[in-house]
Amino acid sequence: MISLAYALLWIFVFSMPWERILVLPGIAIVPRVTGGLALGITLFAVVVSGRLRRWHGFHVAAVLFWIWAGANLLFFHSGVRLPAKFWTYGQLLLVVWMIWELAPSERRLRGLLTAYVFGAYIAAIDTLLIYRTQAAALRRFAAGGGDPNDLAMVLALGVPMAWYLGMTYRQPVLAWVCRVYLPLAVVAIGLTGSRGGMVATTVALLTVPLSMTRLSPGRLAMSMAMLGVAGALAVAYVPDTIVQRLLTIGSELEGGRIGGRGKLWEAGLEAFVHKPVAGYGTGHYRQAIFPILAGASQVAHNSYISVLVEQGIVGFLLYMTMLLSVFRAVLKLPVLERRFAIVVLATLGVAMLPLTWEDRRAVWVVLALLLGFSQARVADTRGAARQPLPPESVPVTARPRTRRALGRPAVPHLNDAQDVRA
Known part of the structure; x- marks a missing residue:
């Protein structure tokens, strides 16, 4: 079952x-x-x-966050109907619980990481196919006609996962399938034209140099070659129009525009000042900034500001507790796994900056998987510590039985008698 x-x-x-x-x-x-x-x-x-299974502090914080998201609307914004976003939080909480219950071992958790990478393969390949068939009609490309920025972040999260699996799988075929994902993902992310996605990919690729201290000379050469292939393919296949767009990352950051997101963030922070404790309620970011932007309002395009404005400081602290509890948990992992987990968390943190991702499956699933890895390692360590040591082989010396000990006269041994006669 x-x-x-x-x-x-x-x-x-x-x-x-x-x-x-x-x-x-x-x-x-x-x-x-x-x-x-x-x-x-x-x-x-x-x-x-x-x-x-006994819950971790992450699960407690997640449940409290969901309760607060509902209570916030019911008590501080009476008459407001619970939005779909609230029920999405509840569904994500169930997904996190399923991962906790069904994948207690490192083998099963690694299997779920593999599932994510294989799924990212399909999205990346479909993006390449769309580029080949519709290059003249579209400026940016994304699998399934979805949002290019979302897809870029999803693919970027798969980069450190694939690299870690490629280093740890003993089956050569699986290992190489995971490694080949890197150049494929870099090209697909480039085709999305997502500037935030390229920043997240740069962070994700840090997993390669951070793992080089654990590589043999042969694997080190292979790693450098893989990065070179990824760069060469990106230069060869990404159109010039997208390259020019990606080159504007620096100017967008310096000007504070960030693709038009800057004004949305400023409006959100201004609205937060008016309702700092309870916020404006789940799914009500648009309504919060509507008066400030004179009727032109959008979603936050920043997960942290979105949570802060909608849930207030209480909900924001609960959400950040979820993230920090996973970060603290992965610090207990061995060196390779710890570096992999920190890079994934850093990539996730960057991905949540330009996107409203606080209620996305990828965020909650990644947090649940990293927490599972940390607890699986702790369980293995405790199990090894509790396992009884094998008994030492102590030579057993038979104590000679003497008839004197039984109250009878002792009879000397034959050898003893010979020694006496000698």
Whole structure:
């Protein structure tokens, strides 16, 4: 039963990067179906077994954040209907719990990382196919016709995952499949034309030099060659118009425009001052900045400011507690895993800066996987510490039995008698 639920969870994670390729009107069908089936089977298995894993502080903070997101609307904004974003938080909480229950071991967690990388492969390949067939009609390219910025961040998160799996898999085929993802992802991210995506990719690629101290000379040469191939392919296939767009990253940052996001952030911070404790309620960022921007309002395009304005300082602290608890947990990992986890967290943190991603599956799934890795390692360490040591081989010397000890006269041994006669 648990194995079936894990298989469905694997498909759920696998479908996340390319969920917009196969959709019904407004619904990503594969994640919905597999996620729902996995949840139902997991609940049944837990009820039958009667066992639950002890929660981490991350889970407590996540539950409190969700409760606050609902209570905030009910008590401080009475009469407001609970928006879809609130229920999305609840669904993400269930996904996090399923990963916690179904993937307690490092092997299963590595399997879910592989599922994400394989799914990112499909999204990257579909982006390349769209470029080949519609290069003359489109300026930016994204799998399934989705948002190029979102896709770029999703693909960037897969870069450190693929590199880590390529270093740790013992099967050569799987290892090389994961390594080849790097140049493919770099080209696909370049085709999206996402400036934030390129910044996140730069952070993600730090996993390569940070792991070089653990590489043999042969693997070190292979790593340098892989980076060279990625750069060469990006230069060869990314159109000049997109390259010119990517080169404006510095000027956008210096001018504070950041693709028009700067004014949205300033308006959000100004609105926050008026309701700093409770905020404006889940999903109400547009309404919060509407008076400030004279009727022109959008979503925050910044996850941190979005949470701060919608949930107030209380909800913001709970959300940041989730992130910080995972960061503290991964610091206990061995060197290679710790560097991998920190790079993934850094990539995620950068991805959340220009996007409203606080309620995206990728964020919550990545946090759950990294937390799972840290706890799986701790469990292995504790298990090894509790395992009893094998008994030492102590020579057993038979104590000679004497008849005198039994109250009878002792009879000398034959050898003893010979020694006496001698």
